[in-house]
Amino acid sequence: MRRSINALSKALLTVAIVTTSFIAFSGGNEVATLRDSTPIDVQKTPAPIPNVANTDVKQKRNYPMQPPLIPHKVRNYQVDLKVNKCMSCHSRNRTEESQAPMVSVTHYMNRDGNFLAEVSPRRYFCNQCHVPQRETDELVENTFVDMNTLMKEKQAAKAEKH
Amino acid sequence: MKNLVLKLWHTLRKPSVHFSLGFLVVGGFIAGIIFWGGFNTALELSNTEEFCISCHEMENNPYEELKTTIHFTNRSGVRATCPDCHVPHKWTDKIARKMQASKEVWGKIFGTINTPEKFEAKRRHLAENEWTRLKANDSLECRNCHNFDYMDFTAQSTRAEEQHSTSLASGEKTCIDCHKGIAHELPDMTGVEGW
Numbered sequence: 001m002r003r004s005i006n007a008l009s010k011a012l013l014t015v016a017i018v019t020t021s022f023i024a025f026s027g028g029n030e031v032a033t034l035r036d037s038t039p040i041d042v043q044k045t046p047a048p049i050p051n052v053a054n055t056d057v058k059q060k061r062n063y064p065m066q067p068p069l070i071p072h073k074v075r076n077y078q079v080d081l082k083v084n085k086c087m088s089c090h091s092r093n094r095t096e097e098s099q100a101p102m103v104s105v106t107h108y109m110n111r112d113g114n115f116l117a118e119v120s121p122r123r124y125f126c127n128q129c130h131v132p133q134r135e136t137d138e139l140v141e142n143t144f145v146d147m148n149t150l151m152k153e154k155q156a157a158k159a160e161k162h
Numbered sequence: 163m164k165n166l167v168l169k170l171w172h173t174l175r176k177p178s179v180h181f182s183l184g185f186l187v188v189g190g191f192i193a194g195i196i197f198w199g200g201f202n203t204a205l206e207l208s209n210t211e212e213f214c215i216s217c218h219e220m221e222n223n224p225y226e227e228l229k230t231t232i233h234f235t236n237r238s239g240v241r242a243t244c245p246d247c248h249v250p251h252k253w254t255d256k257i258a259r260k261m262q263a264s265k266e267v268w269g270k271i272f273g274t275i276n277t278p279e280k281f282e283a284k285r286r287h288l289a290e291n292e293w294t295r296l297k298a299n300d301s302l303e304c305r306n307c308h309n310f311d312y313m314d315f316t317a318q319s320t321r322a323e324e325q326h327s328t329s330l331a332s333g334e335k336t337c338i339d340c341h342k343g344i345a346h347e348l349p350d351m352t353g354v355e356g357w
Binding site for chain 1: 230231232319320321343344347348349350351356357
């Protein structure tokens with residue numbers, strides 16, 4: 001008797017697992033992946049690689065703490081122990097000739113707040129925060145609203161009330 | 163020894179006994195073509211990428227680094243091989259460079275850069291050699307393909323246009339002043355002007 005209960009519970013469990021996984025997988029189609037729901041055994045034709053935006057025009061920051069975007073190509077820029085290609089234009093003593101924006105002074109501070117002569121080692125790898133953009137549509141729709149817009153909306157709503 | 167030289171000198175001064183003038187002239191002409199042609203063929207053979215990377219020093223270091231750059235693979239499929247940038251195209255300059263290259267044969271024999279560590283240790287020195295050479299000849303090897311007179315500034319990015327139309331146009335700067343490390347990795351740039 002005990003054995004049959006065991007068998008029954010096992011069967012039920014299997015059915016439950018199969019059903020949930022079926023629901024999960026059939027529902028999964030609604031989320032677009034990078035593979036565009038291509039079956040697992042099929043190789044998706046890769047999409048063409050869009051160009052890197054190379055306008056040299058500063059982009060607006062979406063929030064004050066956002067690391068500025070890189071408005072130019074950085075293909076093969078060498079940033080390693082030997083050399084930092086970015087700093088050949090953006091370092092303090094190069095900006096006069098290059099007319100590039102100087103990296104913010106916070107990048108010369110160590111974590112105790114002391115200013116160093118060279119860019120601080122913890123800020124050395126530019127691409128950890130700063131990235132160029134590609135000329136393409138977003139993969140996922142972005143509903144981000146900048147706080148100034150939010151504040152304006154609120155003020156406008158308040159003004160309407162009064 | 164002195165006698166031998168004198169004897170040779172006398173033989174050279176004497177007119178030919180067995181061969182006619184015509185034979186000597188025609189024969190000399192043909193031999194000249196063969197020697198000169200052979201010399202130039204051998205010279206050109208040493209001016210190919212296959213020759214350069216037949217040494218592991220070149221194949222494993224500079225050639226591997228070149229592979230990731232725009233001078234190796236790009237949209238139009240035009241590519242630069244080692245001698246395009248490292249050997250002058252004009253004959254006299256080429257011979258001068260080839261004579262300098264005897265030092266490289268020495269380096270090969272004694273294994274000056276035969277490990278990645280040794281190559282890394284020499285990287286700054288080797289790079290400086292090339293920067294000096296290109297600075298001295300106004301980046302001639304760049305200009306063999308990139309002709310300033312035919313540059314379309316309107317097709318360049320704002321930054322490139324700005325700098326090419328001022329500093330490069332006035333001759334104040336030459337290609338290598340800004341375009342260092344475009345085909346190979348850079349060495350430690352401490353103290354290099356503009357870095």
